[in-house]
Amino acid sequence: MATQLLKSITKKTHFPSITITRPKTTSSQYVASRARDPTFEKLMDSYKNLLKVISIQDLILANPKNAVVSLPFLSKLSQKLHLNRGAASFLRKYPHIFLISHDPKTAQILCRLTPSALQIARQESEAINDDLPIVVDRLVRLLTMSVSKTLPLRALFKVWREMGLPDDFEDSVIAKNSRLFRVFDNAQEPGTHLVKLVGCNNGVFKSSCFSSAVEKWRVEECCKEGVDGEEIKFSFRHGYPPGMRLSKVFKAKVREWQRLPCVGPYDKMSMSELKKISDNGCVMALEKRAVGIVHEFLSLTVEKTVEVEKISHFRKWFGIEFNIRDLFLDHPGIFYLSTKGKRHTVFLREAYERGYLVCLNPVYDARRKLLDLVRFGRRGLVNGGSKLRDEEGTELLVENNDSN
Structure with missing residues (x-):
């Protein structure tokens, strides 16, 4: 299959310009000009704090025999953990996840996970081991x-x-x-x-x-009544942010791009073959191959999302010669890029519906429970949660800052 596609691709010496026309702006301006999706942005509002919670959770669970960390230790790591208002303020925001206690022996304030958070961590670990x-x-x-x-x-x-x-x-x-x-x-x-x-x-x-995730989708689509198999043969599923303007020219370019033959992410390709495609001026074929690879990469992740910086470490090993972030921005119907939390995070659009994964899995279920605790915040606490309490109910005074 890959050999036949390679021959058909390299026969052509020129491909029409059928990708999204990139505006002549700086990289940061290109990111800023992207169409926003409120659903993904709302998810990232909670997700950015979840990542901080997970970082602290990992520190607590690093020593299974004594799963605690001291507040002074966390305070020293505040900048590295992006706790803008300090560790105490951040812990105060999530009393359903973190328990604070005073150790009379060391005269230190210690932090450990609540029974609920600990149970979720165990559930995730068990789900991974079972799979x-x-x-x-x-x-x-x-x-x-x-x-x-x-x-x-x-x-x-x-x-x-x-x-x-x-x-x-x-x-x-x-x-x-x-x-x-x-x-x-x-x-x-x-x-x-x-x-x-x-x-x-x-x-x-x-x-x-x-078989890649997109290939499975193509098979399912071709089985539907009234669907043209030739139109689906090399297509990717598309869905755009609400309110994004889709001009006739844009739609025409996407249709042409959908019909462009491409090599699958698991098809065997050598560097010499990739170079041959590039030398023949078939840049769009290489670009569509790159889209297929990062699409499959995201499909393999538990939550169908990853930081752009992390996936960039795989770029040259996958034989991708394109800027990964720009690749996501060039295809807003397939990917969604968020910049919340001072990081660039990409989501696979088709995998989500109303902020939830369409196809659930046990590991995601556990992580979603932790995200729900993050969203729960300080609700349900005595006096509106103005103070932290240890296991015996003793109040622990911390600075009263709400934003992190």
């Missing part, structure tokens, strides 16, 4: 999309949570599946390691057996 076969498949697919079937270990550490990997995945997933994965030193960067997929060489599996 280890899916986790292995997910990692195999990531490596299969790499041109060299190799990825930096540090890049995987960047997205271990997004991919639903156990926090000890290097031992529990990679080392325990030596028939599939091999870790070795990176000769180009001393002190770093690479993970290589070896299962395709010893017959454990064939990459051709994988």
Whole structure:
């Protein structure tokens, strides 16, 4: 399939300009000019605080035998954790997640998780461990999309949570599946390691057996009555932010782009083949291949979302020569980019409906419960939650700042 597409693509020496016309502005202006989607922006309002909660939760759970951290310790990390008003103020906002107590032995104020938050953390961990076969498949697919079937270990550490990997995945997933994965030193960067997929060489599996999320959608669409299979053959599902103006020229360009042949994310492609496509001036074919890869990357994540900075670590390994962020901005019908929380976060549009995942999974269910606690804030507390209380109900005075 990939070979036939490659031949058909390289036969043409020129492709018409059928992508979205990018305005002649700076990169920051291009980001600022994007069409906003209120649903995703509202989700990110809570999500940006959830990320801070998770950072503190990880610190608390780092020592299973004594799952506590001191308030002075968190205060020292306030800037790194982006707690603008300080650790005490942030903890005060989420008493359904954090418990504050005074340790008479050390005379320190300690922070631990509430029973509800602790139960959610355990539920997530159990869901990941129960889905280890899916986790292995997910990692195999990531490596299969790499041109060299190799990825930096540090890049995987960047997205271990997004991919639903156990926090000890290097031992529990990679080392325990030596028939599939091999870790070795990176000769180009001393002190770093690479993970290589070896299962395709010893017959454990064939990459051709994988179907991408968009390919499955195309099959489902083609089975519907009245749908033209030729129109769907290379298409991606589109949906735009409310109120976004879609001109006739824009719609025509999208229709042409949808018909453009493309190589799938799991189709075997060498760097020489990619260079051949580029040398023939088929930039749009490479661009659509890149869209397919990042679409599949997002489809593999637990919550169908990831920070742009994190996915950028995979760009050259996937053979993508385009700016990842601009790729998302160029296709607002497929992706949504949010800049809330001083970070660029991309969502797969088709995976969400009214701020919730369409296809749920156990890990997402647990994380959504934690997000609900974040949204719950201080509701249901004595005196409107003006003070923190420890397990015995003793009031703990903290500064009265609400914004973080």
